Amino acid sequence: MMRKIYSLVFYLFFMLFSLLAFAQEEKKVVAKIESEFVENQVKLKAIVTNNTNIYKELNYLLVSIKKGDGGNLSNNKQSGKFSLNPNEVKNLSEININLEKKDALKAFLYIKDEESQKLIAKDSLELNSNLFKKKVSKVEEDAVFELRGLTIDETKSKIGKDFYDIFYIQYSQIPDKSNSAITISELPVRGTNGQINIEIDDKVIYSFMTNPSEDYLKEQLANSLKYIKEFNAKKNLIKNEFIY
Numbered sequence: 001m002m003r004k005i006y007s008l009v010f011y012l013f014f015m016l017f018s019l020l021a022f023a024q025e026e027k028k029v030v031a032k033i034e035s036e037f038v039e040n041q042v043k044l045k046a047i048v049t050n051n052t053n054i055y056k057e058l059n060y061l062l063v064s065i066k067k068g069d070g071g072n073l074s075n076n077k078q079s080g081k082f083s084l085n086p087n088e089v090k091n092l093s094e095i096n097i098n099l100e101k102k103d104a105l106k107a108f109l110y111i112k113d114e115e116s117q118k119l120i121a122k123d124s125l126e127l128n129s130n131l132f133k134k135k136v137s138k139v140e141e142d143a144v145f146e147l148r149g150l151t152i153d154e155t156k157s158k159i160g161k162d163f164y165d166i167f168y169i170q171y172s173q174i175p176d177k178s179n180s181a182i183t184i185s186e187l188p189v190r191g192t193n194g195q196i197n198i199e200i201d202d203k204v205i206y207s208f209m210t211n212p213s214e215d216y217l218k219e220q221l222a223n224s225l226k227y228i229k230e231f232n233a234k235k236n237l238i239k240n241e242f243i244y
Contacts, residue, residue, distance in 0.1 A: 028052060029084070031109045031121035033062075042099045046092040046109050048084065048121065056084040057114035060092050061152070062107070063181070069102040075150060081114060104128040112202075119202055154185040157194055159210040163217050170221060171228075178232050186210070198224050205231045 029052065034045040046062045061079040068074070078093045099105060106129060111121040151171060153164045164184045171177070183199040194210040206227040208220045 029056065029058070029111060029121045031060075031111045031123040033107050033109050033123050033125040035125060035127070040098055040100060042097050042105065042127070044095045044097065044107050044125070046078075046094070047089065048092055048111055049089045050084040050087060053086045055086060058082055058084060058120075059112045059114055061110045061112075062093050062095065063109075063150070063152075064095055064097060064105065064107040065150075066097060066099070067104040069100065077152060079152070079154065099127070102128075104130075150181040152181055152183040154183055155196065156186045156188070157210065159212055159217075160184075160186040160194060160196055162212075163196060163210075163220065166217060166221055167224060170225065174225070176229075176232075178228060182228065196220075198227065200228065200231055203231075 030049045032047045032049070034047055036043040036045070044062070044064060046060060048058070048060065050056055059079065059081050061077065063075060063077045065073060065075045076095055076097065078095065080092075082090065082092060084090060095107075097105065105125075105127040107125040109123045110119060112119050151164075151168055153161075153168075155161050155164050167184060171182070178200055180201050183197075185197045185199060187195045187197065189195050189209070195207055196210060197204045198206040206224050208223070211217070
């Protein structure tokens with residue numbers, strides 16, 4: 001009899017511990033994309049909720065990609081730094097998009113920690129997503145096809161903007177683009193120089209110091225494209241190793 005009582009007490013204790021652990025895991029930062037339709041427009045709202053008791057310094061990126069009836073793709077992106085108080089809900093950004101019946105839309109919201117730059121929350125939204133797959137011979141299973149060729153400008157200086165412009169022109173002409181968005185970011189360093197980073201999947205694959213020389217920027221452009229190609233080749237090789 002006592003053995004059964006001890007077993008029951010242990011079982012109840014274990015269940016209580018599990019519930020407390022589950023509740024603790026639920027306390028986190030949550031990203032959410034909300035949509036609101038008004039006639040032929042859809043309003044996307046990027047909302048983040050801090051379910052923790054800790055003050056947060058964060059970054060957000062909201063990307064929307066629309067495919068028109070004719071097959072053309074267009075994108076809109078907003079990003080920025082923000083703070084979040086404990087248990088606070090904040091509306092980060094809003095995007096208004098014209099959307100006809102035969103248009104398709106995908107939106108992605110990413111929240112990163114300001115200090116570590118780690119992705120801590122994300123959300124996505126799809127409207128008429130089946131229309132994206134029409135006339136596409138091969139659909140990547142583990143990547144977002146519509147992010148292919150998307151570049152994000154997070155440069156700060158004129159030199160950074162100049163590099164992004166020549167990178168965008170050259171990269172847009174390459175047929176074999178990355179399945180992930182490429183971010184060109186710029187960080188300040190000592191003195192008047194800055195550091196430009198080329199990022200894919202939250203990884204810095206190449207970086208260099210800023211220099212106004214046109215020849216220097218062209219050289220760094222060639223290096224950037226080279227490292228992007230090598231990164232994608234390794235990524236595809238690793239992916240193929242898990243296909244049986």
